[in-house]
């Protein structure tokens with residue numbers, strides 16, 4: 001398994017919004033190649049300060065090192081429709097089976113009196129901030145803002161790679177993106193026998209995922225040539241495409257299955273995925289002029305087609321997230 005299977009793309013020319021030039025053209029071409037091949041790449045030159053990421057890594061370790069009672073003071077069951085809070089290892093399901101990770105569900109911070117929250121819009125609301133450690137809230141919010149800016153830049157690159165105007169996705173879907181953020185810990189303590197994966201095979205639901213992973217490793221990507229490792233590369237983030245880009249490109253760019261091995265390193269593995277998704281009320285439509293995709297339902301991990309649903313992104317997402325925490329979903333997302 002050659003380590004350099006997944007390319008590293010320098011975002012500097014996209015970030016500087018350079019006028020058309022060789023560096024920009026190369027970055028856009030590299031994005032196109034990666035999206036056509038498997039939809040996974042690393043980004044460098046992203047402008048997100050390493051100090052911010054490592055501060056959040058440190059604070060996250062401090063949070064997870066606390067006893068269960070402290071972590072469970074703000075459980076997801078207390079987050080209600082906002083779908084926020086802490087869940088313990090084994091609590092979250094992928095394809096109906098428990099994952100061996102614990103975590104915090106977070107997202108855009110909306111006050112309780114925001115119109116969307118008052119209207120009971122699922123997945124919108126205030127975060128359930130842990131009491132400790134100090135500084136977690138400020139650091140998460142700063143990280144979210146900076147990481148969302150990176151996603152916006154990558155999405156401009158993806159638009160250009162499809163010969164679309166750079167702001168194609170922004171205009172239609174992400175002026176107010178749905179931002180879902182998680183801080184995960186893959187515990188080093190052994191998993192129960194029935195649990196086989198840190199995270200089971202799945203694709204992400206939205207447009208784009210920006211993933212920080214610590215130096216432990218364990219992420220694997222299902223490319224057409226089989227499963228390959230996506231090992232940690234210091235100073236980079238992993239970027240991968242979600243189901244909505246697959247749908248919008250009629251399958252030209254695929255949302256690629258990935259999974260995380262059980263952590264047997266002897267040290268906790270911290271990761272934070274940011275899901276940069278279409279606005280909850282937007283209707284994801286295929287891009288004009290692209291050929292229809294082959295129906296890939298039979299070969300997809302979930303047997304569902306991203307091309308055949310109708311409705312808003314929120315409709316699509318709610319069907320998915322309800323399965324991840326089935327009891328909680330049944331109780332609060334109806």
Ligand SMILES: O=C(O)CCC(=O)C(=O)O
Nearest residue numbers: 184204213219260271273
């Ligand atoms: O933690 C990771 O490395 C990957 C997590 C992931 O794939 C997800 O949350 O969708």
Ligand SMILES: [Fe+2]
Nearest residue numbers: 202203204258
């Ligand atoms: Fe994922």
